[in-house]
Amino acid sequence: MERPAKAPLRPEFSSGPCAKRPGWNSDALENALLGRSHRSKPGKAKLQEAIDKTRKILKVPADYKIGIVPASDTGAVEMALWSMLGARGVDMVAWESFGKGWITDVVKQLQIEDVRILEAGYGHLPTLAHIDTDRDVVFTWNGTTSGVKVPNADWIKEDREGLTICDATSAAFAMDLPFEKLDVVTYSWQKVLGGEAAHGVLILSPRAVERLESYTPPWPLPKIFRLTKGGKLIEGIFTGATINTPSMLCVEDYLDALNWADSEGGLDSLIARSEANLKVLEDWVEKTDWIDFLAVEQSTRSNTSVCLKFTDPWLDTLDEDAQAAVPKKVASLLDAEGVAYDIGAYRDAPPGLRIWAGATVDASDLELLTHWFDWAYASVKSA
CATH class of the missing domain: 3.90.1150.10 (Aspartate Aminotransferase, domain 1)
Known part of the structure; x- marks a missing residue:
């Protein structure tokens, strides 16, 4: 077969970190707040802007909290698992490697006793109708390593008693996430928007906040996972006062990606x-x-x-x-x-x-x- 004459203009087809937005170059970072504290007034303003634009583009309900957290999507998921699970039984749903990783954490690290595991092999989904949303549920919206996503959230009850914890890292900004059915949503900038890695986003419903403020897990929580203090949500995490030091260069890159998304419609x-x-x-x-x-x-x-x-x-x-x-x-x-x-x-x-x-x-x-x-x-x- 004859070698094709024309190649893609951009050969970046990695599934993470993903391709930068069309037309990106380093000039997009010229307004980055470098050499300044992220806790300074302009530093917090940048972080708050990222949160506000995230809410706008993703159509996150006004009463949901959005926080920028460390350690990419993995850090965001772990914060939710360690801080919220154990109050009731949990259904762990997996059909590829990352979902299976969350099962390992819950079973072997947190050692929760009442765990049901619903698994399927690569290429398939578990039977979603078997999931009990009166229990807590942990699942990925899109299986990044299998190319299999849930087709909808019809299987999640409106009047559920449990929390739905959704790892949406390769779905956010590319799939329709019905936030009214999701209590915890996590993703990282380096997926659909092509942002630079190391930062995660944690989105909490009012029901998730209620769990955090009414339940104390039996295991010790590392500082990096703590979302409450004195039984109350640490509001600063969700207004730009991050738990640890973020890269303001990465924040600027995320803002650029959000602005591009807005300009695209x-x-x-x-x-x-x-x-x-x-x-x-x-x-x-x-x-x-x-x-x-x-x-x-x-x-x-x-x-x-x-x-x-x-x-x-x-x-x-x-x-x-x-x-x-x-x-x-x-x-x-x-x-x-x-x-x-x-x-x-x-x-x-x-x-x-x-x-x-x-x-x-x-x-x-x-x-x-x-x-x-x-x-x-x-x-x-x-x-």
Whole structure:
């Protein structure tokens, strides 16, 4: 097959950290508050601006709290798990590696006794109807390493008694999150908006705040996880007084991404961009006989972390190691060509490719990339 003549303008298709917004350059950071305390008046103002713009773009209800916290999405999730769980039984829902990681933390670290585990393999969802939202529930909205998302929140009761704790790190700003069904939502800047890493966002419903102020977990809480003092929410965390020192350079980058999102038309436009990107890949997969989505059901296909598996019968003539090596060779070849970076499947996932299709990626680049996929696979197969 002839080598394609035209390459994507931006070869960044990593699933985290993700592509910067179109047109980004370092000039976007020229107003960063460097060499100043984040606790100074202008420092707090920057952090509050980030919170306010987050609320606007994500359409977060006015009575929900938004805080900037340390340690990326992982830190935000851990704060919720350590501070809120244990008051009642909990359903842990997982269908890929990060969800399974939260199960490990709850079972082995917190050692909560009343835990139900609902799991499914890569490509599938657990039976959502089996989840009991009168218990606490911990789940990922989008399985970043499996390319499988929940299609909706119909399975969450309006009058639930438990808290729903949602790791939304590869869903926020690209999927419709029904906040009225979610009590804790977490994400990091380095996913859909392409911000710089190390910071997480923690969004709490009034019900989550009530839990924090009425329940004290039986285990000691590290300072970095403490959301209350004297039985009351530490309000400063949600008004720009962060727990530890944030990078004001990263804050400025996040503000730039939020301003770009606003200029694009807000959340609805970001979702539309990501869904258009998925459509490019869907059209290519439909006409290509050696590739398919890892997600078994179309309604559960992620429109951000798109995971693909190789289905060519030729692979069955190879031993297991040789089969697993084929996707890696395709990814390495495209990396060497400067066409697509970091598109190999996650280390714990089945062999395949993972292409980021979030809002900061252009559909035109994905269209060009599909031609390179065809060329790279043909090259590896004929080698």
